[in-house]
Amino acid sequence: MISxxxxxxxxxxxxxxxxxxxxxxxxxxxxxxxxxxxxNKICKDWLGQDMGSVSNIAHETREIQIKEQISIKSKDNKKxxxxxxVDTPGIATKIDYEDxxxxxxxxxxxxxxxxxxxxxxxDAIKWLDEMDAVLVVLDSxxxxxxxxxxxxxxxxxxxxxxxxxxxxKCDLKKANMKKVQAAFPQYEVMGISAKYGxxxxxxxxxxxxxxx
Amino acid sequence: MVTLQIIPYTEIEGLSSLGRxxxxxxxxxxxxxxxxxxxLAKDEEAELIKVTMEEINKEFSGIELAVIDPSxxxxxxxxxxxxSDFVSLLLGNRVGFTIIGxxxxxxxxxxxxxxxxxxxxxKGRRAKKN
Numbered sequence: 001m002i003s004x005x006x007x008x009x010x011x012x013x014x015x016x017x018x019x020x021x022x023x024x025x026x027x028x029x030x031x032x033x034x035x036x037x038x039x040n041k042i043c044k045d046w047l048g049q050d051m052g053s054v055s056n057i058a059h060e061t062r063e064i065q066i067k068e069q070i071s072i073k074s075k076d077n078k079k080x081x082x083x084x085x086v087d088t089p090g091i092a093t094k095i096d097y098e099d100x101x102x103x104x105x106x107x108x109x110x111x112x113x114x115x116x117x118x119x120x121x122x123d124a125i126k127w128l129d130e131m132d133a134v135l136v137v138l139d140s141x142x143x144x145x146x147x148x149x150x151x152x153x154x155x156x157x158x159x160x161x162x163x164x165x166x167x168x169k170c171d172l173k174k175a176n177m178k179k180v181q182a183a184f185p186q187y188e189v190m191g192i193s194a195k196y197g198x199x200x201x202x203x204x205x206x207x208x209x210x211x212x
Numbered sequence: 213m214v215t216l217q218i219i220p221y222t223e224i225e226g227l228s229s230l231g232r233x234x235x236x237x238x239x240x241x242x243x244x245x246x247x248x249x250x251x252l253a254k255d256e257e258a259e260l261i262k263v264t265m266e267e268i269n270k271e272f273s274g275i276e277l278a279v280i281d282p283s284x285x286x287x288x289x290x291x292x293x294x295x296s297d298f299v300s301l302l303l304g305n306r307v308g309f310t311i312i313g314x315x316x317x318x319x320x321x322x323x324x325x326x327x328x329x330x331x332x333x334x335k336g337r338r339a340k341k342n
Contacts, residue, residue, distance in 0.1 A: 093261055094274025094315035118265040125262045145323045147277045151261065154254040 023083040023211060024130055028156075029137035030148050031058040031090025031117075034168040038137055038194035039067070039087040045200070046070050051087055057103045059117035061089050064127055072204050079208055088127060089120030091148050128155055133162045133211045135203075140167035140191060141174040144183035153184065164210050165189045166203065171196050214245060214317060214332050221250035221306045229253070233260050237267070240275050240314045245330070248310040251279045260312075276318040278328050281308040 027035040039051040052065050065087040072081050097114035101107065134156050138144055156163050164187070167180040171193035181189045190206055192199040217239050224232045233256060239246050252260060257279070264275050311321060311328065319333040 091261065092274070093264060093277050095265070095268055096273040096315065114268070118268045121265045122262050125258050128258070143322060147257075147279060147321070147323070148261075150279065151254065151257045151277075155258045158254045 023132045024086050025083040025207070025211070026086045026088060026127065026131040026134040027137055028088055028124065028128075028134050028152050029090060030139070030142075030146065031092055032056075033090065033137045033139040033142075034194045035090065035137045036061050036065075036087055038135070038166065038168065038192075038200075039065070039085060041194045041197060041200055042070065042072075042085060043067050045204075046072050051085070057100060057105075059090060059092075059095065059113060059120065061087060062113070062116040062120040064088055064120075064123050072207065074208055075201070075205060081208055081211065083132075083211070086127065086131065088124035089117065091121050091124055091152060092117075093148060095121070128159065128161075131156075131161050133164075133207075135164050135166050137166045137168050137194075138180060139169050140177055140180055141169055141172050144180045149183075153187070162210050163187055164203075164206055167191045168194050171198055215243070217244045217246055219246060219248045221248070224248070224250075229256050229259060230263075232256060233263050236260070236310075236312055237263060237275075240312050241267070241272055243314050243317055245314075245318060246310070246312040248312070250306040251281060251308050251310045253305060272314070272316075274315040276311075276313045276315055276321045276330075278311045278321040278323050279308060280310075280323075280328060 027039055029035050036052045036054050040054065043049055043051045047067065047070060051067050052061055054060060067085045067087075070083055070085050073079065095114050095117050097107075097110040100110035100113050105113065136149070136153055136156070138149060153163060153165075165180065165184055167175070167177050167189055169175055170177060170191040175191070177189070177191045180191075188206065190199065190203050192203055194200065219236070219239075224235060227235060232252060236246050236248065236252075237260065251257075257277075260275075260277070268274055311330065313321070313330065313332075317332055319331045322329040322331070
């Protein structure tokens with residue numbers, strides 16, 4: 001009898017807990033906007049380990065990367081949020097292997113990178129439907145009106161997926177937060193520097209509002 | 213020489229999503245810049261990027277894409293916004309226009325809410341194979 005009750009409790013609350021843990025928080029954005037740098041910062045802060053490699057060469061992340069069961073706590077320690085972090089390859093409308101040659105890459109490696117990158121973009125788009133909430137990571141030194149940004153955000157809105165826009169690289173002189181805010185006035189925009197951790201704690205607080 | 217092909221919305225209206233994407237992409241792959249009256253649906257835009265990625269090869273490195281959607285303009289407010297929303301409701305995706313350029317012809321498209329600038333480069337940097 002006791003074991004039956006235990007089983008019933010574990011079935012009820014076990015599934016509840018696992019569904020909480022299955023919440024998928026995606027990082028989307030154009031290449032080189034700092035998605036993996038932010039993923040690394042989140043993982044370092046809450047798991048003590050990195051998620052993926054970063055590089056100045058675009059399309060360093062060419063496969064979907066998932067870190068499961070991340071748990072973050074609010075500043076007052078009263079709330080806890082469980083999620084699986086999904087770092088996606090940067091979405092682009094063009095990929096030219098010759099762009100990689102400029103970084104001293106061999107032709108063979110450049111072609112391989114380009115091929116993997118195209119597959120990465122396709123996978124990132126396919127995964128849009130899987131997300132429960134998304135941080136759209138933009139480089140605040142770049143033009144926010146690019147069609148890739150608008151297409152990503154438009155597709156998330158069409159799917160009713162909660163979005164927070166992260167204007168990354170705000171430590172750089174050329175960063176223009178106001179321009180990002182002006183481009184997406186209907187969204188919350190959070191300026192951060194994932195590399196130096198600036199404002200990332202406030203980003204964690206925003207995550208609680210995003211997925212409530 | 214840069215070739216611009218203007219496509220009225222009626223030409224894609226009756227096509228399936230994939231048919232629309234195929235039609236526009238096939239023109240862009242002929243090194244022509246497509247100027248489409250109206251715009252694709254949001255999921256079609258994502259699908260266009262996906263199909264483009266699937267077709268990237270030695271000769272085709274992708275596209276430059278820009279959509280002007282007056283109903284999304286952040287500079288509109290009050291009655292102007294209401295008017296724009298109403299027109300959008302009536303005309304759907306016929307409002308605005310879309311530019312799709314092959315990446316070897318169109319180097320970049322700079323866009324702000326009020327204008328689009330198209331920067332073209334030397335066409336056919338890579339010789340096409342027959």
